[in-house]
Amino acid sequence: MTNLTSILLAEDDELLATLLTHRLEKGGYQVFVSRDGKQVKEYLEQTVPDMIICDIMMPYFSGMELIDFVRNELNLNVPIIIISSAGNEENVLNAFELGANDFLSKPISPSELLVRVAKELKKNKFEA
Amino acid sequence: MKRSLETYFLNTLFVSPQVNTDLLWNFTLIFVILCALYFGFIFFFRNKLSYKTKAIEKRKKELTPLIVKFLFYDENSPEQEKTDYVNLKVEIRDLINNAFNRKVLIDILMYLRKDLSGATLSKLFKLYQELGLHHDSYKKLKSWKWQNISKGILELTQMNVEDSYVFIRKFINDKRATIRKQAEVAIITLKSEGLNYFLDTTTYRISEWQQLKILEVLINKKNYLPPSFNHWLMSKNNDVVLFSLRLMKNYNQTNGNEALIELLKHKNSEIKIAAMSCIKEFHVVEALENLKLVFWDSKIDVKIGILDVIGSLGTENEMTFLKSVVAKESNFNVKSKSLACMNIIQPMSVLPTIDIQATDVFTNPKDLPISETEENYTTNKSNTTFEHQKVRSEENIIPDATTPEHTYNSVNLPKKEIAEIDNVLDPYQMEVKYEVIASKKFNSVTFKKDIQTKEEFNLEFLPLIVSPIEKPSSKYNPHSKLKVNAVITDLEVVFNELNSASNTMQKEMDEVEFSVNKLSKIVEDFLPLVIPITDNTVCSSQANESINYLDLSVIYNEILISTNTKQEAPTINNIDMKDIRNIECDVNEIKITKLESSTIEASDIPEIYKSLATESNNEKSALEWVLSENEARLEMKQKLKSIMKEQDEVSFKLPKPIFYNEREANTMALLDDIEVLGDSREIVLLHELLKNETEITISERIEYLIFKLKGTEVLKRKPIKPNNKIVSVFEKNFSSMALPSQLIMLDEIALVGDEKEIPFLRRLIAVSSGKVADKAEKCLGQILVRLNTIKQTQENLNAPNQDNQIANNKYTSINDTTVPLAEDVIEKIAKKPFNVFDIDFEIDLDEKDSKGAEK
Secondary structure: OOOOEEEEEEOOOHHHHHHHHHHHHHOOEEEEEEOOHHHHHHHHHHOOOOEEEEEOOOOOOOHHHHHHHHHHHOOOOOOEEEEEOOOOHHHHHHHHHHOOOEEEEOOEOHHHHHHHHHHHHHHHHHHO | OHHHHHHHHHOOOOOOOOOOHHHHHHHHHHHHHHHHHHHHHHHHHHHHHHHHHHHHHHHHHHHHHHHHHHHOOOOOOOHHHHHHHHHHHHHHHHHOOOHHHHHHHHHHHHHHHHHEOOHHHHHHHHHHHHOOOHHHHHHHHOOOOHHHHHHHHHHHHHOOOHHHHHHHHHHOOOOOHHHHHHHHHHHHHHOOOHHHHHHHHOOOOOOHHHHHHHHHHHHHOOOOOOOOHHHHHHOOOHHHHHHHHHHHHHOOOOOOHHHHHHHOOOOOHHHHHHHHHHHHHHOOHHHHHHHHHHHOOOOHHHHHHHHHHHHHHOOHHHHHHHHHHHHHOOOHHHHHHHHHHHHHHOOOOOOOOOOOOOHHHOOOOOOOOOOHHHHHHHHHHHHOOOOOOOOOOHHHOOOOOOOOOOOOOOOOOOHHHHHHHHHHOEEEEEEEEEEEEOOOOEEEEEEEEEEEEOOOOOOOOHHHOOOOOOOOOOOOOHHHHHHHHOOOOOEEEEEEEEOOOOHHHHHOOOOOOOOOOOOOOOOOOOHHHOOEOEOOEOOOHHHHOOOOOOOOOOOOOOOOOOOOOOOOOOOOOOOOOOOOOOOEEEEOOOOOOOOOOOOOOHHHOOHHHHHHHHHOOOOOOHHHHHHHHHHHHHHHHHHHHHHHHHHHHHHHHOOOOOOOOHHHHHHHHHHHHHHHHOOHHHHHHHHHHHHHOOOHHHHHHHHHHHHHHHHHHHHHHOOOOOHHHOOOOOHHHHOOOOHHHHHHHHHHHHHHOOOOHHHHHHHHHHHOOOHHHHHHHHHHHHHHHHHHHHHHHHHHHHOOOHHHHHHHHOOOOOOOOHHHHHHHHHHHHHHOOOOHHHOOOOOOOOHHHHHHHHO
């Protein structure tokens, strides 16, 4: 169990979070779900996941702030995938500038997410 | 009563009116009861609502995992998961019997629909119908509440229930606008023919917003083939016509041009404008007459629209109409648009007129020099036709500065004035011959040009002649004077223009040889390449003696120029330039070949050139310029060659890039994913891909993946067994035993052993010696015999054929590796002298077997 790749899923939408968690777990990952920014921050201060998947719009602590926190305060090189609503391109660009690795716009295809996660992890492993 | 009146009039402000307190109390009581009821109701309904919401949320939490499991169920899942899935199905079947659960399930599916796409979304649609939730939505359509109907339509549309098309389309002409609009979008979303039905049947207005929404649905529809919208141009509903026109424009349907022209006569201005928009878009020039026809009775916005179309499609034939519009139309916007259209059709046909002053107002000073722009203008105008003609016409006459109206178009000068100008100016007649050298053909063009200048000589022809390096500090300054003062008439220049396109020239860039055959009368900086010809004959060297700049004649016979020569080329000096008229220059036979070092000889250089060279050592001549130019070119060429060589060497070592097209790139991406995520299940797909693949690189990649995935499969299902997998149970303890025990154990092995003991015995025979080895050998023989017999018996029972029996006797059932060993052992035993004690008497063999053993 401990050898599984851990993913932090920061998503305030409970239904979507459940769905994605199930899909990722089925894909062989260990998923930790955080409902808001506070939980994410607390989790990251304790543990470093192998990957972070976060929604841009989150209560208390937005996805942008989360990227900034991870990259500049924690100085982590963890791959980050952003989930954004359609038509939110400006935020996506900002997220990339801050250090996000990839993005998915809603509506999401869970299979696509799985492929992207695998690719990012592979890329990160290769770079490391 | 009296008292009460007094009270009323005198003490109204101080004493309250006398009201029955019982009544007051009653009112108060009623009010309190009403308040209590009100708050009670509020409290009750709020609690009920919040309870319901909480219950829904709770139920959602319970049902969401079930839905998710359903969505991500894979038929290739393990058995356990399949069992769970079946149990889950049973569970959900029980749950959906409850209306509340069904409602929650619909909510969950509707919510997930927003956030999902791809295959998961398709599964979601399927699940919705499999659970029979669409029946609930159908029920909503029958409701009398508009909000329920609307919700039902929305659910069915969102969940893509195509069967609901028939039920929804009856709402197309519903009197309730919300339901009507939702039904319109729904039927277009559900089926492609929905739009046809809608346009055919709708009787209500279609708002602009609704049109946009429908258009958005159509654009987002995959594989949508739009119908021919011109069918609906005859609709009684004006909005349908309008919408059809917009759709025609959007889908570029040009098959309704006649209808479009007819629609220009429509009463509705919006339709007219839409039709005009289509006409403009599709360039229906046949509509121009109708446009002009309907123009005068149309509204202003329609008029502007018509003019816009005319401006776009019209020709010069429409100019009359446009002029009449300008003349007759009172509206400024229309008039302005008409003028703009005229300028579009014929650019600059209408010029500004307001606040433009008369030409008499402008005066120029008398001593105004000829401006450069004017000169260029005249020159350009004459150059527009390549064939230069005599420019004695009024066009090129530079007007007198005193002429007040001096414009470029001053072509109407009286002939008298021209004659006066001719008298004032010295007319120069120059005849220039151009000989264009092509690769094979030589085209000769001769033209004459008369140049009239008042004070200065126009040297416009200079760019056509290769000029030497500029000499600002040259002693040969008379040139500059010449520019101002000299008069050159009838200058005839004949020179060859090297065709830059000649391939031979480019190929022989590194081989340069100048051969100047004729060089005479060197004047100006360009002179080294411009040779005057006198009487079409080559001047003799004797002519050099009489150095007269007018009759200067110099002959150079094939001067070979070396690149490394440091000798400065001669320049002309001390020539009194008086008149350079009647100079005919000819530059001929310029050959460029490879240079050889030190080929210039002093004897080859004419005397005049030598003397000039000595006097102007610090000046660079034209020849030097050519030399330096060529030298630089050669160096550049060599550098380029070396760089190219280096690049070739490097590029040879680098691997060549592989460029994939879109399909190949997609295939490679798929293979990447399979490599990362795939397992043995992908082998079938990979085989299919391999069959269809033509690209070698991709085929190799697929083969590699198949091999890789096959390998993993073999490892998982059939782990490779090591050779020593067959382990004898006796071997473990054999080595730790004493000799007698070992012998006893060997006896036991001979009794009960089977094929597992054979390798052990083989090793024992090889390793040990003495009694143990002998015993082991015997033991092995016994085992083999016994096993052989067992096998033979079994085969006899199974196959009565004698031939087969004999053949099968050669093989044992152990395995292929042990067969030769068994045969060897049998032979070995047979060769040995028979010893009764060698045979273990405890073995109970039948007669046949014992015979075999004896053998």
